Amino acid sequence: MTEDTVRRAPVDLGIVDGLAQLSFLVQAELGRVAADQGLSVIQLRLLGVLRDREPGMQELARHLGLDKSSMTGLVDRAERRGLVRRTRAPHDGRSVRVSLTDEGHEAARRLAEDAGRRVGALAAHLTDARRALLSSLASELVNGHTEL
Template sequence: MSQPQDPLTLEVVDLMATLVSVFHKEYEEAAAARSLTGAQAKVLALLRRGPLPMRQIAQTLSCEPSNITGIVDRLEARGLVARQADPEDRRVKRVAATEAGEAASAELRESLHFARAPLAALGPEERTQLRDLLRRMADSAGQR
């Protein structure tokens, strides 16, 4: 039997859920304004780190590989990504953002105003502390 969570933890979880909901809504709207689905925008965002194997994209987004194939097909048709053979295993296909894909991803990211106003309410030290705490949480969740 699991232990009940303390009220502070429950409040933090509720606040995080509220912020995630606001972020997802704005992210979907920003993607749609660029004729992208949310999933297509997420793939482009992942590719900011560099080319990734299709399987890794599927795992990161918790999707079936066949879904990623369709998403990548549509992005490729628009000239936003290109498939490449993995230099270490030519059977593996990696996906890389093209210049147009990088520009679209950067434009979408720049258009997200979700956090600007709330973050502006925090001073530089507070933003640094928040960043460090979020990094620690992401690291412990295996998401960085």
């Protein structure tokens, strides 16, 4: 039996290292997904946020952790590519809402499908029950900290 065929017992990395290293793995896969579509990871995140909502610029900047000028530049670039559009908010004509165009919705669908495949592959070695538990725990963590 070779070393490659011997299944090693998992090493408990602890909560901090475990989540940090998992984050690195996920971010690397998302980087590949974005690059395959000619996008940056922040552009991928923008499209992901806009899949099911039309936030204002300030709300979007807060969610993505960007300052106003960076947010404006990000939306400008996405708008030039035909992925997003800005519209005046119905309740306040000075406020701008950002939404996906049809092309943006299609790009977001492709990105989500590819990301699902690639990130899902990270957990492919887990049993169905362990994947369900991981999904539940990750959802619980995220739901406890999501503002948007």
